[in-house]
Amino acid sequence: MKCAGDIDTRDVEELYINIDPIQAGGRLTPEALKAVIAYGDGYSVCDNCRKPFRLDYIQKPPIADFHAELAEWLGMDTARVVPGARRGFQAVAGTYVEKGDPVLLTALSHYTEFVAIEQSGGVVREIPKDQRNHITAENTAEKIEEVTREFHKPPRLIFVEHVDYQYGHIHDIRGIARVARQYDIPVLLNGAYSVGIMEVNGKSLGVDFVVGSGHKSMASPAPSGVLATTGERAGEVFRTTGARGDVTGRTFGIKEVEMMGCTLMGVTLMGMMASFPVVKERVLHWDREVAHSRIIAAALESIEGTTILSDMPRDHSLTRVNTIGSFDRVAQTHKKRGFFFANELKKRGITGVIPGSTRVWKYNTYGLTEAQVRHVATSFIEIAGENGIPVR
Numbered sequence: 036m037k038c039a040g041d042i043d044t045r046d047v048e049e050l051y052i053n054i055d056p057i058q059a060g061g062r063l064t065p066e067a068l069k070a071v072i073a074y075g076d077g078y079s080v081c082d083n084c085r086k087p088f089r090l091d092y093i094q095k096p097p098i099a100d101f102h103a104e105l106a107e108w109l110g111m112d113t114a115r116v117v118p119g120a121r122r123g124f125q126a127v128a129g130t131y132v133e134k135g136d137p138v139l140l141t142a143l144s145h146y147t148e149f150v151a152i153e154q155s156g157g158v159v160r161e162i163p164k165d166q167r168n169h170i171t172a173e174n175t176a177e178k179i180e181e182v183t184r185e186f187h188k189p190p191r192l193i194f195v196e197h198v199d200y201q202y203g204h205i206h207d208i209r210g211i212a213r214v215a216r217q218y219d220i221p222v223l224l225n226g227a228y229s230v231g232i233m234e235v236n237g238k239s240l241g242v243d244f245v246v247g248s249g250h251k252s253m254a255s256p257a258p259s260g261v262l263a264t265t266g267e268r269a270g271e272v273f274r275t276t277g278a279r280g281d282v283t284g285r286t287f288g289i290k291e292v293e294m295m296g297c298t299l300m301g302v303t304l305m306g307m308m309a310s311f312p313v314v315k316e317r318v319l320h321w322d323r324e325v326a327h328s329r330i331i332a333a334a335l336e337s338i339e340g341t342t343i344l345s346d347m348p349r350d351h352s353l354t355r356v357n358t359i360g361s362f363d364r365v366a367q368t369h370k371k372r373g374f375f376f377a378n379e380l381k382k383r384g385i386t387g388v389i390p391g392s393t394r395v396w397k398y399n400t401y402g403l404t405e406a407q408v409r410h411v412a413t414s415f416i417e418i419a420g421e422n423g424i425p426v427r
C-alpha cells in the first residue's frame with residue numbers, strides 16, 4: 036500500500052516488536068493517532084487564536100491549560116513547547132552564551148547539545164565520565180575549576196543529561212546541581228531519555244531548566260518537546276521582542292524571541308496534548324519498565340561471550356550491549372555475515388537492531404508487554420543456541 040507515488044505506508048509498529056533505542060518512548064498513543072488525523076492541517080490550532088495572539092494563550096483547544104500542567108508536572112514554574120529537545124538547548128544557549136564563553140557539556144552529551152553551543156558562539160568543554168561511565172559532582176567541580184583557570188571566567192552554563200544516550204545511565208543530577216549552585220552556574224537538565232517515561236521534578240533536582248523530547252519520550256509526533264524553567268529564568272529565556280520596523284513603526288507585542296513567536300502550531304502539539312494523560316500515568320509505572328529491562332539483560336548475559344556495558348542491574352530501559360564474543364563470532368563465518376542477527380530477529384517479529392551490527396549495539400525495551408518481553412528474551416537465547424553459542 037502507498038500513501039502516494041513512491042511513498043510506502045509504514046507498518047513497523049503494527050507488524051513488529053520494535054526495540055529501536057530512539058523510537059520506543061515516542062510511539063504514539065491511540066489518542067495521539069486520532070489527534071494526528073484531526074489536526075494534520077497546517078496552523079490547525081489557530082482557529083480560535085485571539086488577542087494577544089500567542090500559542091500558549093489559546094484556550095480552545097486547551098493549549099493554555101496544557102502549558103500550565105506541563106510546568107507543574109515537571110516541578111517547574113513556566114513551560115513552553117518546542118520543536119524537539121534540541122530547540123530547547125538552542126533557546127537557552129541563545130539567551131545566555133556570548134561569543135567565546137565556555138559552556139560545560141559532558142563526555143556523554145548528545146551532538147545536538149554541541150551544535151546548540153556552537154551556534155551561539157560558545158566554546159564547549161566536557162566533564163569527563165568516571166570509570167563506571169557516570170558524570171559525577173566531583174568531576175563537575177574539577178572541570179569548573181579547570182575551565183575557570185583556562186578562560187579566566189567560570190562556565191556560562193552546564194548542560195547535563197539526566198539519562199545519557201550511550202549507556203542509559205541515570206546520573207547524579209542533584210549532586211551536580213549542588214556544585215553548580217556554589218559557582219552560580221545555571222544548569223540545564225537534558226531529559227530526552229527521562230521526561231515522559233520516568234518521573235522528573237526539576238525543582239527537587241535543583242536545576243534551572245528541564246528539557247524533554249516529545250518524539251523521543253512523550254509519545255508524540257516529531258518534532259516536539261518541552262522547555263521548562265524556574266520563575267527566575269523564565270523572564271530571561273522567554274523575553275519578548277523589542278523589534279520595531281523603521282519604516283512602518285510596527286512592534287510585535289508579546290512574541291517571545293527565542294520561541295520565534297509561536298512554536299508547534301498543529302499536529303505536533305495536539306499529539307503531545309492527546310498523549311499527555313497517558314504519559315502522566317505511565318511515568319508512575321517506571322518500575323515495571325525496569326523489571327522488563329532486567330529480564331532481557333539477564334537473557335543476553337546468559338549467552339556466553341556477551342556483556343551488558345550499562346549499569347547492572349539495569350535501572351533504565353535503554354541498554355548498551357557487547358556481543359563481540361557471541362553474535363559477532365557467528366557473523367565471521369555466517370553466509371549472511373553480520374546481517375544474520377537482524378534477519379533472525381525479524382523472522383521472530385522483532386525489529387530495531389541496526390542490520391549488520393553484531394558488535395556493540397543498543398536496544399530499548401520501553402513499552403513492551405510482559406508477553407513481548409518474554410518473547411524477546413527467548414528469541415535472543417534461541418538465536419544463540421541455533422548458532423552454536425553456549426547459553427548458561
Ligand SMILES: *Cc1c(COP(=O)(O)O)cnc(C)c1O
Binds near residue numbers: 120122227251260
Ligand atoms: C534524542 C536526544 C536528543 C535530541 O532530542 P530531539 O528532541 O530530537 O531534539 C538530545 N539529547 C539526548 C541525550 C538524546 O538522546
